[in-house]
Amino acid sequence: MAEATKALDWEEYRKWLFDNKSQIHAKYTFKSSRKYHHLAFSHELVLMPQSRKKLDVLKGLANLTRFLDIKNDTEFHDEFTKWLKKKEIKWRINVKSKNYWMANNVSIEKIVENIRKLPEKYQIFAMFVLVSGLRTSEAIDAFNNHDKICHNGILEIFTDRNTKKTNAVYCHPFLHDKINFKISNTGTYRNLNSKYLGCEIRYLRKLNYTLIAMKIDGMMAQFMQGRKGDVSQRHYFLPMMSQNQKKWNKLWNKILKS
Structure with missing residues (x-):
């Protein structure tokens, strides 16, 4: 995935987000994707405390992998979701606590x-x-x-x-x-x-x-x-x-x- 992000046209990805998401959602997803794309499949992401920041990182990576799959006919998104499950990384923080x-x-x-x-x-x-x-x-x-x-x-x-x-x-x-x-x-x-x-x-x-x-x-x-x-x-x-x-x-x- 590292090679795919190196060749990524970020402006094209940004346009895709704004065409498919609400403006505010697209803005923050793009920011998170660009800042934290290096954390995909990383031990650093596994160890990151469960927080709203981590959820934003996950959303950014999930959208980025989906775009790469659409663009390059890859399977990064499926691999990423399977990896999250294997590493027991949750999509939600403990709201009740x-x-x-x-x-x-x-x-x-x-x-x-x-x-x-x-x-x-x-x-x-x-x-x-x-x-x-x-x-x-x-x-x-x-x-x-x-x-x-x-x-x-x-x-x-x-x-x-x-x-x-x-x-x-x-x-x-x-x-x-x-x-x-x-x-x-x-x-x-x-x-x-x-x-x-x-x-x-x-x-x-x-x-x-x-x-x-x-x-x-x-x-x-x-x-x-x-x-x-x-x-x-x-x-x-x-x-x-x-x-x-x-x-x-x-x-x-x-x-x-x-």
């Missing part, structure tokens, strides 16, 4: 404190992600289309991407009038890095769910995070959201203005 550690070491108060140290526009967006409980890509879309989808303090989104659904979430009055600019993928991942937030940005969604489920209503928390219900049940859940809106605002007032 990580979540347990986060729950016991990262408080919502500490996260809010870290958010307040960010540049102003990313303070606003990070708070929006936290209070909405949306996935990062969903939060960016909702934030950038706020004026179109925010009605009486409720963002009606209702999207369905196979296993990932989005229904409706609240828009906090404290943030509503401040959402008057656009946010980008690149800026988001650069400024909301875990070294600034104190956790990965996606953990804000978990904090949100735990708070809403415990303090307001578990079923409503599931609906807002797309775990329950869909657009066909909006007439059942939206009135429930309206009934709990003042309680929700009051709950977040204590956190956002503390």
Whole structure:
């Protein structure tokens, strides 16, 4: 494989990724592939601690081997997946243990404190992600289309991407009038890095769910995070959201203005 990567046209590989993946996924996969391609079939990869970085390396190598097979009619990808199995290299980190550690070491108060140290526009967006409980890509879309989808303090989104659904979430009055600019993928991942937030940005969604489920209503928390219900049940859940809106605002007032 080393010889194949030496002869590789990286720009052609990059184009293939962007033609077949989402822009943000393609960008990070290409970066990982180019930086770590030498780790394929290596003892160094076997010894690398199981972490998100290792998962990124594996994804980069898996995509690279698949491209080489398509380009050169080789079988690197099959060989790589068999090698991973033989070396007992897992594709997943231990999510439960990580979540347990986060729950016991990262408080919502500490996260809010870290958010307040960010540049102003990313303070606003990070708070929006936290209070909405949306996935990062969903939060960016909702934030950038706020004026179109925010009605009486409720963002009606209702999207369905196979296993990932989005229904409706609240828009906090404290943030509503401040959402008057656009946010980008690149800026988001650069400024909301875990070294600034104190956790990965996606953990804000978990904090949100735990708070809403415990303090307001578990079923409503599931609906807002797309775990329950869909657009066909909006007439059942939206009135429930309206009934709990003042309680929700009051709950977040204590956190956002503390």
